[in-house]
Amino acid sequence: MRKLFTLMAAMLFSIAMYAQNAPTAEEQERENKAIEAFLPTLDARRSEFVGQPAKKLFDVIRGSAFKIRNVSPKETSPWAEYKGKMWVYGLSLFNKPAQQAMKDKEVYRISIILDIRWESSAFWDSISPAGPAWMEAVMQKCLDAKVKEVSWEHFYIPERKTASEK
Template structure:
């Protein structure tokens, strides 16, 4: 009886946690409308951030409807660099994790070009040592670096078809 009770409690708890982490269509639509209102304002304020430390930009982003749920880097090409190295010179902030973006077939991206040139593998090694807080470690690393440019994009992910489906 105890086991059955514990099983039921853990099942209810698991369903509750899953439900809290899943957005409904209405919530997703509301978030998209808030982003569509915020991002043009970010564009209009672009000159406020260029030449300033990235902290100012991150403060505005964190206070907005844009929630950073994934981070990527803007990097040079190994084909264009000496000895095939790559260098990080900016960040791409995504409002959805990869799996959710693929499911929704869309994602908003804020691209920040920074006045920096970090060797890519050292950059990611340092971020990986932060464990689950790797995104926050990346943001902290960039706070004092000057912003050279900031832009945004509403990216639609195209349907993938295999050669057998064509």
């Protein structure tokens, strides 16, 4: 009985914590408007970042309304490369974690092409010791890389249907 009570208390606590962290519709709308105001300034300042270390761009993004909540290395396709190797050549920064983006059916992405060409498996091997802080470790690894291009997109994610639902 004690275990059941402890389990129920833990579940209620986790639900309460999730409810506090989940943004309301108003908060999400406010955040989206702030992001929409920031991203055109990123376009206007593009020439300021190209040829400079990525740290300068990361500092500007971190100081903005765009909160980096997911990071993904940009990689070449194994089908297009010699012997199927993949190479990291940039980063994609997202304002939402993947699960939240799928739930909300939208996400903003900042795409950064860097002056790098790191073999993908070696890149990930160098990041893996970071544990849960892997996203920050990915960004730290790219701080000194020169920016070649920066752009952004607002994605609307369509509903996915299984074959049986079609």
